[in-house]
Amino acid sequence: MSEAASSTYKVRFDENNQEFSIIGSMRPQYVEELDSCIRLMETSIAKVKGTVYVNVKRLVRLNNLAFHVLANLLVKACAERPDLKISVITSSVVGWSTRKFSALREISPNIVIEQYDSAFYPGQTFLEEGGFIPVLRTQTKMTWQHEKAILPQHGMREGLTIADICCGIGDFAVLLHKEFQPARLVALDHSKSSLAYARKVAADFGIQGIEYIYGDASEMLLDEGQFDFVTCRHSLQVFDRPELILRELYRICKPGGRVYITNEKNSHCLGEPRAESIQWTYNEVAKLWAHFNMDIELGPKSRRYMTEAGFEDIRIESFMVTNLDGDPQNFADIIQSWEDVYAGQMSVQRGDSAEFNEKFRRGFQDHIFAALHPKGYAGWPVWVASGRKPQ
Ligand SMILES: C[S@@+](CC[C@H](N)C(=O)[O-])C[C@H]1O[C@@H](n2cnc3c(N)ncnc32)[C@H](O)[C@@H]1O
Incomplete structure (x- = not known):
C-alpha cells in the first residue's frame, strides 16, 4: 500500500x-x-x-x-x-x-x-428492494427479545455514541434509542426505500434523534474513530467480501469501543415434526445464497473475521429464536417471508425448475407446521459476536 x-x-x-x-x-x-x-x-x-x-x-x-x-x-x-x-x-x-x-x-x-449501486453485488437487489421490509420487521421483533439482554454483555449501556450500519428499515435503531438512550445514534443503509420507511416510522412514533443516512457501508463518508459502539446486524452475510465492511466498522469505531455483529447459519434452522424436509430446504437456502455470492452460513465464522480484522476481547455467543418466544404466529410469519423471497424472486432468478421449487417451498411450510403445531418446536439460530478496537 x-x-x-x-x-x-x-x-x-x-x-x-x-x-x-x-x-x-x-x-x-x-x-x-x-x-x-x-x-x-x-x-x-x-x-x-x-x-x-x-x-x-x-x-x-x-x-x-x-x-x-x-x-x-x-x-x-x-x-x-x-x-x-x-x-x-x-x-x-x-x-x-x-x-x-x-x-x-x-x-x-x-x-x-x-x-x-444495488447492481454491484448480484444478491443485494433482493435485499435493497421494498419487498424485504416485512422480513426485516418480523425478524427484528423476535430477535430483540434476546438481544435486549445480550447487548449489555457486549458493552452496550446508556449514553453511548452508536452507529447501526446497514440499518435496513431502522427498527433496531428505534429499539436501541428507547432502551439505551444513546448520546448520538446514526443509522446508515444503501436502500432508499428502507430509509424512507425508517424515517416515516420514526416520525409516526414521534422519535427524534436518530440520524438516518444514505451511504455505502464499504466506503462510508463517516469520519474515523467517532463511535463507542458500532452495530451491523445480519448484513456481513450479504456481502461477497465481508472483510471490507468489517474494516469500515473498525475504522469508524473509537479505540477502546466495540463492534457488534449478528449473522446466521441457516442450515442449522430446525423443526419437529417433519425435521428432514425442513433440514433439506435450509441446506438449499445456503446453496441459493452462495449462488448470489452471499454467505448465510457466516455466523460461526465471525470469530475468524473479527480476529483477522484486528479486534481484541472477542465475545461470541448464539441464541435460538423459537416458536415458544411469545406468539408462534410471529415465528411462522418470519418463515413465510423467507419463503416468499427465497423460493420466490431468488429461486426464479437462479432458474430453478418447478419441481425443485415445490420441494423447496415444502420445507418452509413444514417449518411453519412445526412452529404452529401444539407439540411442535421450531428454531432459528443467530450468532452474535463483538470485539474491541485496540486503544
Ligand atoms: C439483511 S438486511 C439487514 C437489515 C438490518 N440490519 C436488520 O437486521 O434488520 C441487509 C441490509 O444491508 C443493506 N445494504 C446492502 N448493501 C449495502 C451497502 N453497500 N451499504 C449499506 N447498506 C447496504 C440492505 O439495504 C439491507 O437493508
Missing part, C-alpha cells in the same frame, strides 16, 4: 487489488498542490497489468482544476498503453461523480465508469 496525503484528501494505491483510491475533498488552487498525488498515480499505473481501478467512492468534492488534472492523466495513460483498461468506480452516495467522470468514456474507449 502506498499513500500520499494533503490536509483535505488522501490518495492510496493497493497493489493487490490494483486499486487507486482518492478520499476526501480535492480542491487545489494551483496544479502544483497535486504533485504528490500525480506522482503516486503515475508510478502506480506503471506497475499495473490489465485493469487499474480508480476508486472515487469517497471523493466528496472535486473542483474543475483537479478534475482536469486527473482526466488528463488517465486519458494520457490509456493513449500510451493500449493494453491498459481503467475502471473508475463511483458511488450513488456522491451524486455528481458518475456524471462528471462519464465524460472520460467519450474520450477513451478503454475507460469505463462503474457506479456502485
